[in-house]
Structure formats: structure tokens, C-alpha cells
Amino acid sequence: MSDHTSILRSPLILGNKSYSDVTEDVALPLDRSPGKEWWMAFAVSSSMLFLGLAAVTYQVMTGIGTWGLNNTVGWAFDITNFVFWIGIGHAGTLISAILFLFRQKWRTSVNRSAEAMTIFAVICAGIFPIIHMGRPWLAFWVVPYPNLRGPLWVNFRSPLVWDMFAIGTYFTISLVFWFVGLIPDLATLRDRTASNIKKKFYGLLSLGWDGSNRTWLRYETVYLLLAGLATPLVVSVHTIVSWDFATSVIPGWHTTIFPPYFVAGAVFSGFAMVLTLMIIARTVLHFEEYITLHHIESMGKIIIATGGMVALAYLTELFVAMYSGNEYERFAFINRMFGPYAWAYWIMVSCNVLSPQLLWLKKVRTNVTLVFLLSLAINVGMWFERFVIITISLTRDYLPASWDVYAPTLIEIATLIGSFGLFLTLFLLFTRILPMIAIGEVKGVLSYGRASHEAPKAEGRYVSAAHERVPGGVR
Amino acid sequence: MAETTYRIQAPASLPVTTEFSPRALRMFLLLVLAGSAFVVSGLALDSPRIWPNLLLAGFYVVGIGLAAGFLVAVSYISNAGWLTAIRRVPEAMASNVYVGGLWMIMLLAGVHSLYEWSHTETVAADALLQKKEFWLNVPFFSVRTIAYAVLWSLFTYLLVHTSRLQDETGEVTLTLRNRAIAAVFTVVFTLTFWIASMDWIMSLEPHWYSTIFGIYNFSGTFTSGVAAVTVAVIALRRRGYLKEFVRDDHLHDLGKLLFAFSTFWMYIWFSQYLLIWYANIPEETAYFLKRETAGWGTFTILVLLFNWVIPFIALMPRSAKRSEGVLLRVSIVVLVGHWIDLFWMILPTFMPGSPSFSIWELGPIVLAAGLVCLVTVRSLTRARLIPVNDPMLLESLTYHS
Incomplete structure (x- = not known):
């Protein structure tokens, strides 16, 4: 926070909104009955969900044999999906916690939806280890x-147990963080609704919020503390997921760069998903003045940064495999690039390394359609990254006699589709029940950059600057 | 704001240049001379011992410069307003890249004393080293070292030069130009630094490899850079130079950075250790085994204590991050810790068994400390202490952390 805003800052919220405009704009879609588009989307997503439910039911009743796993490849599609979904969730926590600590005000327009996405993604992720x-x-x-099964204890040295703790904590803190952030907005909805049932519902959830200075003060303290607690979680969850692989002695799995590499990849994929969803939401719900081109650009820049880290990790792994002189390490990477699954590797490289480079161009970053397409490409690429790491490394192990191939069965594909169905269904329900944009937080940044945008401030304690406009410059 | 640019004229009330007492400069010069004398006599008397210490100190100096340059670059590309009021300090500190780069180039003279792989007869007897010869050979190694130094110096110069130019012209477009330079520098820096740290340090034990090594060195280097900037800012403020401009809010943010990156260092250290311990592959564990035996085991505890435990506990309270005294002490602990960390990485190869400390360790330290102070202070006098025409300045002067 600063008393002055630099002339380089542009307003975060466009359209000269007043406080009541913000409430109306965000809450109005909740009052209207859902449009045809929503019902169509809901029909598609819930059908996908039911397809997945059918597949999982069949698989649980029949057994893991319905999957394409074999003696050599014991982890493939399911764990790929698990890591993919856990990664998606990371953008939400990064936006809500880390960007909050970094005082990135633009986060206010997207944090609510991104946090919701986190929670839904973690739910999707949790399914896979359980059904496995x-x-x-x-x-x-x-x-x-302490139990009556012997007692039978878990192996505390197993990263899979750490994973259970990490993801459990992550889910809990994310849910609490999201809910705490929602309280003032729930009170707003409570106060403006005419329906008695809604008043009860929102009233119960808003925990008696009265909007006084004291409640705000407490609220902000809790929010800051939760942000501080959630920050290490962003890092720890995917770090521990990476340990599921890196603690082994399998070439392609065991490498020390995995923890930071997985975290960067998670944030990268998460931001791609946030962009995908937010671009749809701003178009369908006409949130263009809240989720502006500036927001899309900022997220594009984060994609360049995290994508760069991912690319650097690919390069490091490749280089060190060569440098190590270790023939197993070398083979793992040659197999990735030129083996039977080379197509998956090259899809990964083109989607994750090459395509984001386009975002260096401002023209691309501010072109919503292009950014949308790129975000889809990155989603695909990051799914393939996990497939490349997990499956390809397993197909050809130390003993050529046990080499095998893996192909997913229809049941596995249906389960993946089902997880997307669950994710989208939950997200669509969210858009109907809760405000998609943090009303209270957006009101706090409403005036940001507005004054300096129109006329630069000339007064100051130390700098009495005289400004003159020079035509022909750039932003 | 697409069609217009703002030109801000420099007000006359701000300090034009910074002058330091010649006594301070003389003291730093004296340190440099004394350190050089140590080093020269070390080279004559005990060269196997002095070379690794010279490598350590050179890497330290170039690292301080790079970290300061990287801090400036990141502040430009992330539009960070807060750093503006104190940005001249990391800008001046970035000049250490030139000196440190030159130092690393001069170290090429000691390549045979430092690197096992540079001896043809050793390579001839070692199948693994033969496989690595494509990368670890003296000509290519020298080319790489020179390339790193030149690239880093070039970008540091461009960044600092453009920032200083703005003092004179007041063109806001210079901020935008620096943003572009910073973006390219960030890419160049990340691509080269991890591989430079592998070249200079990891290849001391040429059989060993770890993919996280570059990030590990980045974390230590950046943390020490933030600590060095903090020390300089506090020292200047105490002498009245930045008094009106640097408030506790600036210190608070520097403290947060120090806290965060010290913890990041720990995260990377632990990730490397855990994965190597867990997989227990002899090729990899050799590195840590060497550092766990006898005296080195105790030394490892110091590494963790100085680089993470002390800063983490000391900087936890908000009041500590806003306190000049606490922050100064913790920064010094981190600077010492970074030396310990590098010593722990470099010296076990040359000092199997237990670590020991002699005048041959002290010499390069004195030289490096003198050089960093001298270069930074001289560079500070070359420009205004405040980037008076920076469009973010007002924001920085009035912000609350």
C-alpha cells in the first residue's frame, strides 16, 4: 500500500464502478435463473461425471485388472491424473496466499474462482489414489x-503416507481460507436477498458478520495469518508428490531437482487452468471490466515465468543425464525422446516449452482468444508431462526382459473424463451459489490507479515533479 | 496510457551525488592490498590450499554482484515499487559482477590445481571422466567461464546504465526499456548461473552429480545478496545518507525477502539431502558421506544453523524485520553463513577428514570483503543515491509494507 500510485499503474477495475455497482454486478447473476448456456454446460459436465461414476463403479466391483497396468507398469493413468489435478489446484493457493503476501492487488478479481478451483481440483485428485x-x-x-488390526501401522518412511498428510492439510487449509474470504461476501448476499431460504442459508454461513471495524480488523488478521500458513503448503504439497517418485531408484524418477520442478510445473498448469476458466467466465458472465486484459496479461507473465522454470528443469535433467555418464540415466532420456512414446514427449515439449514463448509478445498476451488457446495447450502439455515422467520411465526398466508397453483401457479414459465432469460440475454449481468475484476485496482496489491514470500527481513530500506529456511514447 | 509518455523533471532538492570520506575508501583499499599480499604469498607458499579458497571468494564476489543485479531486474519486471528508493544500493553492488567475473577468469590459471578432470593422465585412467570429456575439458571450460563473465557484465551494465540515464533525462520510457533488458537478463542469468555453478563447484567432484545443484546455488547466492544489500542500506542510513528516504517499511520488506529466501535455501538443501539419503545410491551418497565424517559432520550443522535456523527464528516476529539492529545482525549471520556454505561445498575435496582454518582461508576473505566494499562504495559515488526521476519513486517513498 502506498499513499501515491505511480503513473505506470493502470486501473485494476474498469468502467468507473461505484461500490454498489460492484455488488450488483457480481451478485446479479446469482439472482437470475441460469441461462440456456449454463444448463447446456451442466448437462454435458454431469453426463461426463456419470460416465466416470459408472466406470469407477465397474472398476471397484471388478478390480484393478480393468486398467491397462501390468507387472512392469504399475502406475500409469491414475497417478498421472492424480498429479495433474493436484497441480491444477496450486494456482489458487498461489493467487490467494503468495500473491497476497506480495501485495499483488490484481489478484482480487480472480482469487475467489481460483480458490474454488483449487478445492475442486484437490477433490478430483483425491479420487485416484483411493480407487487405486x-x-x-x-x-x-x-x-x-492405534488400532485392532495387529496393531498394523503405516510405514512412516513412505512418501505415500506423507502425501496423505500433505494433501489432507492442503485441502483443509484451502477450504478454511476460501471460506474465511467468503464471509463478508456471504453477508452481502444475505443482506440483499429477498428470499427467506437464501437469507437463512447465507445468514448461517456468514457467521453473524456485521461489517463493523472490529470484525474487519479480525477478519484481516485471520486472512493474513492463513496466507502465511498456506504459503509453505503451496510448496510442500507438490514437493511431497514429487517425492513419491524421486525417492525411488528408477532413472527418470530419481533426480534431486524434482521438488522445485514439480512446484513450478504445478503453478504453471494451475495458471493455465485459471486462464481457461476465467476467460470463459468473463465472456459468458460479462465480467470484462473486472477481469480485464491487464489481469490476463499478468497471468500470462506468470505463465512465462513458471513455464521458463519448467523448461529449465527439462533442460537440467537432460543435461545432467548426459553429464552424469550414467548409462541408465542416459537411456531413460533417449527412450523418452526417441522411444515408443516419443510422441508424448514431443507433445509435452511443444505445449509446455515452445507454445508459452508466444506470450513474450504483448500482442499475444492481450489477445484473449490466443491466450485461451495457449492455456488449453498448456493444460494438455502438463498432463502429458506427468504421463511422460510416470509411465515412460516405467515401461523400460533395468531388465530388458521385463520391458512392456502400456495403453489405457476405456475404463481408465472414462475415469479421466469423469474427473473432468466432477470438476466442471462443481465449478458450475459454484457459479450459481457463491459470488465468483470477491466483492469485498475488489471494493478495496476500486480506486487503484484511477487518479494517476487520468492526471499524474504533482505534489509530494520530496519530489515536486513537473510533468509534461510527450506524444508518441509507449505504455 | 497508450499514446502518451510522461517526462518528469528532476527537482533540485534531492542529493546530487554521494560523497564518502576518503578515510573509508582508504580503509577498503588497505583491505584489498592486505588481502592481495596474503593471496600472493599464499600462492608462493601453499598454493594447493589457496586455490580452493580463491575459488570460494571469487564465486562469493561474483554472486553478490549477480544477486544484486537480479534483485534490480526482478523489481523491474514485476513492477515492484517499494525497492525504488533504495535501488541505487543493489545497482552499485551489481558492479561486483565485473570484478568477480574477472576474478573467475583469472582463476583459470589455477585450473590444474582445482579440477581433477583437467589432468589428461587422470582422465585416461578413469572411464567415467572420459564420458564427461565432451563437457569437462579445459578449452571449453575456459570459453564458458569467459562467456559467463562477459554476458553477466554486459547485462548488469545495461541495467544500471539505463537506470542512471533516467536521472538525467527523466524519460519514463527508460523504465520500460529497463523492463525489457531485465526480462532478457533474467532468462540469460537463469540459463547460465546454474550451469556455471555446476562448472565451477560441482565439477570439483567430477563423479558426483545432482540436478538441483544450480538451484541450490541460486538460493544461497540470492539470500546472501539480499543480506549484503540490507547491510549496505543500514550502514548508509546510519551514516545519514539514506535517512530521509529509507523507512522501516523498506527494512521490513528486505527482512521479509531475507526470511523467505533463507527458508527457500533450506527447502532446497533438504530436498537434495533427503532424496540422496533415501535412494542411497553410492555414486550420490559419496558427496554427503564425505561431509558427514568427523569434523565435517559438525561443520554441516553450522551450515544449517547460519543459513536457516538463526535467520528463521530471529526474523519471525514482525518487529524484528523492522528493527535496524536485528536485521543488521541477521544479515551478517547470513553473509557468514554463505561463506560457510560455500566452504562446505568446495573444501572437503581438498581437506578430507576435518575442516581447518588458517591464514590461507583468511587472505581471500579479506581481499573479497575489501573489494566488495570498495567497488560498491565507488559505484555509489558515480550516481545519485536516489533514482530521482523514476516514476515509481513517489510510491516507494510513501508506501507501507
């Missing part, structure tokens, strides 16, 4: 507690 257990009704066995 084969007997999901015994899933509670991963929780260590």
Missing part, C-alpha cells in the same frame, strides 16, 4: 492410529 487401492472402503487404513 482396489478396496477403497479400507482407505482409512492409511491413517495412523
Whole structure:
């Protein structure tokens, strides 16, 4: 926060909104009955969800044999999906916690939806390890507690157990963080709704919020503390996911760069998903004045940065495999690039390394259609990254006699489609029940950059600057 | 704001140049001379011992410069307003890249004393080193070292030069130009630094490899750079130079950075250790085994203590990050810690068994400390202490952390 705003800052919210405009603009879609587009989207996403439910039911009743796994490839599609979904969630926490600590005010327009996305993505991710257990009704066995099964304890040295803790904590903190952020907005909805049922519903959830200075003060303290607590979680969750692989001795899995590399990749893929969803939302719900080109540009820049880190990690792995002189390491990478699954590797490289480079151009960053297409490409690329790491490394291990191929079965593909169905269904329901944009937070940045945008301030304690306009410059 | 540019004229009330007492400069010069004398006599008397220490100190100096330059670059590309009021300090500190780069180039003279792989007879007897010869050979190594130094110096110069130019012309477009330079520098820096740290440090133990090594060195280097900037800012403020401009809010943000990156360093250190410990592959564990035996084991605890435990605990309270005294002490701890960290990475190859400290360790330290102070202070006098025409300045002067 500063008393002055630089002339380089542009307004975050366009259209000279007043406070009540913000409330109306965000809350109005919740009052209207959903349009035809929403119902069509809901029909598609819930059909996908039911397809997935059918597939999972069949798989649980029949067994893991319905998947394409074999003796050599014990982890493939399911764990790929698991890592993919966990990664998607990371952008939400980064926006809500880390960007909050960094005082990035533009986060206010997108944080609510991004956090919702986090929670839904973690739910989707959680399904895969549970169904992979084969007997999901015994899933509670991963929780260590004194029991009558022997007692039978989990192996505390196993990263899979750490994972259970990491993801459990992550989900809890994300949910609490999201809910705390929602409280003032829920109170706004409570106060403006005419329906008695809605008043009860929002009233109950807003925990008696009265909007006084004291409540705001407490709210902001809690929010800051939660941001501080959530920040290490952004890093720890995907770090531990990466340990699931890196603690092994499998070439292509065991490499020390995995923790930061996975975290960067998670944020990269998460931002791509935020862009995909936000671009649709701003168009359909006419939020262009809240989620402006400036927001899309900023997210584009984060994609360049995190994509760059991912590219650097690819390069490091490749270089060190060559440098190490270790023939198994070298083979793992030659196999990735030129082996039977080379197409997957090259899809990964073109989507994750080459395509984001286009975002260096301002013309591309401010072209919504192009950014949307790029975000889709990155989503695809990051799914393939996990497939490349997990599956290809397993198909050809130390003993050529046990080399095998892996292909997903229809059940596995249906499960993946089902997870997308679950994600989209939850997101569509969210757009109907809760405000998609943080009303209270956006009001706080409403005037940001407005004054300096129109006329640069000339007064100041130390600098009494005289400004003159020079034509022909750039932004 | 697409069609217009603002030109801001420099007000006369701001300090024009910074002058330092010749006594301070003389003291730094004396340090440099004393350090050089140590180093020269070390080269004559105990060259196997002095070379690794020269490598350590050279890497330290170039790292301080790079970290300061990287801090400036990141502040430009992320549109960070807060740093503007104190940006001249990291800008001046970035000049250490020239000196440090030159130092690293001069170290090429000691390549045979430092690197096992540079001896043809060793390589001839070692199958693994033969496989690495495409990368680890003296001509290519020298070309790379020179390339790093030249590239880093070029971009540091461009960044600092453009920033200083704005003092005179007041063109806002210069901020935009620097933003572009900073973006390219960030890419160049990340691409070269990790590989430079592998070249200069990791290849001391040429059989060992770790993919995280570059990031590990980045984390340590950047943390020490932030600490060095903090020390300089506080020292200047105490002598009244930046007094009116640097408020506790600036210190607070520097403290947050220090806290965050010290923790980041720990995260990377632990990631490397855990994965190597867990997989337990002899080729990889050799590195840590050497550092866990006898005296080096105790030394490892110092590495963790200085680089993370102390800064983490000391900087946890908000009041500590806003306190000049605490921040200064913690920054010095981190600067010492970075030396310990590098010593821990470099010296076990040359000092198997236990670490020891002699005048041959002290010499390069004195030289490096004198050089960093001298270069930074001289560079500070070359420009205004405040980037008076920076469009972000007003924001920086009035912000609350």
C-alpha cells in the first residue's frame, strides 16, 4: 500500500464502478435463473461425471485388472491424473496466499474462482489414489492410529503416507481460507436477498458478520495469518508428490531437482487452468471490466515465468543425464525422446516449452482468444508431462526382459473424463451459489490507479515533479 | 496510457551525488592490498590450499554482484515499487559482477590445481571422466567461464546504465526499456548461473552429480545478496545518507525477502539431502558421506544453523524485520553463513577428514570483503543515491509494507 500510485499503474477495475455497482454486478447473476448456456454446460459436465461414476463403479466391483497396468507398469493413468489435478489446484493457493503476501492487488478479481478451483481440483485428485487401492472402503487404513488390526501401522518412511498428510492439510487449509474470504461476501448476499431460504442459508454461513471495524480488523488478521500458513503448503504439497517418485531408484524418477520442478510445473498448469476458466467466465458472465486484459496479461507473465522454470528443469535433467555418464540415466532420456512414446514427449515439449514463448509478445498476451488457446495447450502439455515422467520411465526398466508397453483401457479414459465432469460440475454449481468475484476485496482496489491514470500527481513530500506529456511514447 | 509518455523533471532538492570520506575508501583499499599480499604469498607458499579458497571468494564476489543485479531486474519486471528508493544500493553492488567475473577468469590459471578432470593422465585412467570429456575439458571450460563473465557484465551494465540515464533525462520510457533488458537478463542469468555453478563447484567432484545443484546455488547466492544489500542500506542510513528516504517499511520488506529466501535455501538443501539419503545410491551418497565424517559432520550443522535456523527464528516476529539492529545482525549471520556454505561445498575435496582454518582461508576473505566494499562504495559515488526521476519513486517513498 502506498499513499501515491505511480503513473505506470493502470486501473485494476474498469468502467468507473461505484461500490454498489460492484455488488450488483457480481451478485446479479446469482439472482437470475441460469441461462440456456449454463444448463447446456451442466448437462454435458454431469453426463461426463456419470460416465466416470459408472466406470469407477465397474472398476471397484471388478478390480484393478480393468486398467491397462501390468507387472512392469504399475502406475500409469491414475497417478498421472492424480498429479495433474493436484497441480491444477496450486494456482489458487498461489493467487490467494503468495500473491497476497506480495501485495499483488490484481489478484482480487480472480482469487475467489481460483480458490474454488483449487478445492475442486484437490477433490478430483483425491479420487485416484483411493480407487487405486482396489478396496477403497479400507482407505482409512492409511491413517495412523492405534488400532485392532495387529496393531498394523503405516510405514512412516513412505512418501505415500506423507502425501496423505500433505494433501489432507492442503485441502483443509484451502477450504478454511476460501471460506474465511467468503464471509463478508456471504453477508452481502444475505443482506440483499429477498428470499427467506437464501437469507437463512447465507445468514448461517456468514457467521453473524456485521461489517463493523472490529470484525474487519479480525477478519484481516485471520486472512493474513492463513496466507502465511498456506504459503509453505503451496510448496510442500507438490514437493511431497514429487517425492513419491524421486525417492525411488528408477532413472527418470530419481533426480534431486524434482521438488522445485514439480512446484513450478504445478503453478504453471494451475495458471493455465485459471486462464481457461476465467476467460470463459468473463465472456459468458460479462465480467470484462473486472477481469480485464491487464489481469490476463499478468497471468500470462506468470505463465512465462513458471513455464521458463519448467523448461529449465527439462533442460537440467537432460543435461545432467548426459553429464552424469550414467548409462541408465542416459537411456531413460533417449527412450523418452526417441522411444515408443516419443510422441508424448514431443507433445509435452511443444505445449509446455515452445507454445508459452508466444506470450513474450504483448500482442499475444492481450489477445484473449490466443491466450485461451495457449492455456488449453498448456493444460494438455502438463498432463502429458506427468504421463511422460510416470509411465515412460516405467515401461523400460533395468531388465530388458521385463520391458512392456502400456495403453489405457476405456475404463481408465472414462475415469479421466469423469474427473473432468466432477470438476466442471462443481465449478458450475459454484457459479450459481457463491459470488465468483470477491466483492469485498475488489471494493478495496476500486480506486487503484484511477487518479494517476487520468492526471499524474504533482505534489509530494520530496519530489515536486513537473510533468509534461510527450506524444508518441509507449505504455 | 497508450499514446502518451510522461517526462518528469528532476527537482533540485534531492542529493546530487554521494560523497564518502576518503578515510573509508582508504580503509577498503588497505583491505584489498592486505588481502592481495596474503593471496600472493599464499600462492608462493601453499598454493594447493589457496586455490580452493580463491575459488570460494571469487564465486562469493561474483554472486553478490549477480544477486544484486537480479534483485534490480526482478523489481523491474514485476513492477515492484517499494525497492525504488533504495535501488541505487543493489545497482552499485551489481558492479561486483565485473570484478568477480574477472576474478573467475583469472582463476583459470589455477585450473590444474582445482579440477581433477583437467589432468589428461587422470582422465585416461578413469572411464567415467572420459564420458564427461565432451563437457569437462579445459578449452571449453575456459570459453564458458569467459562467456559467463562477459554476458553477466554486459547485462548488469545495461541495467544500471539505463537506470542512471533516467536521472538525467527523466524519460519514463527508460523504465520500460529497463523492463525489457531485465526480462532478457533474467532468462540469460537463469540459463547460465546454474550451469556455471555446476562448472565451477560441482565439477570439483567430477563423479558426483545432482540436478538441483544450480538451484541450490541460486538460493544461497540470492539470500546472501539480499543480506549484503540490507547491510549496505543500514550502514548508509546510519551514516545519514539514506535517512530521509529509507523507512522501516523498506527494512521490513528486505527482512521479509531475507526470511523467505533463507527458508527457500533450506527447502532446497533438504530436498537434495533427503532424496540422496533415501535412494542411497553410492555414486550420490559419496558427496554427503564425505561431509558427514568427523569434523565435517559438525561443520554441516553450522551450515544449517547460519543459513536457516538463526535467520528463521530471529526474523519471525514482525518487529524484528523492522528493527535496524536485528536485521543488521541477521544479515551478517547470513553473509557468514554463505561463506560457510560455500566452504562446505568446495573444501572437503581438498581437506578430507576435518575442516581447518588458517591464514590461507583468511587472505581471500579479506581481499573479497575489501573489494566488495570498495567497488560498491565507488559505484555509489558515480550516481545519485536516489533514482530521482523514476516514476515509481513517489510510491516507494510513501508506501507501507
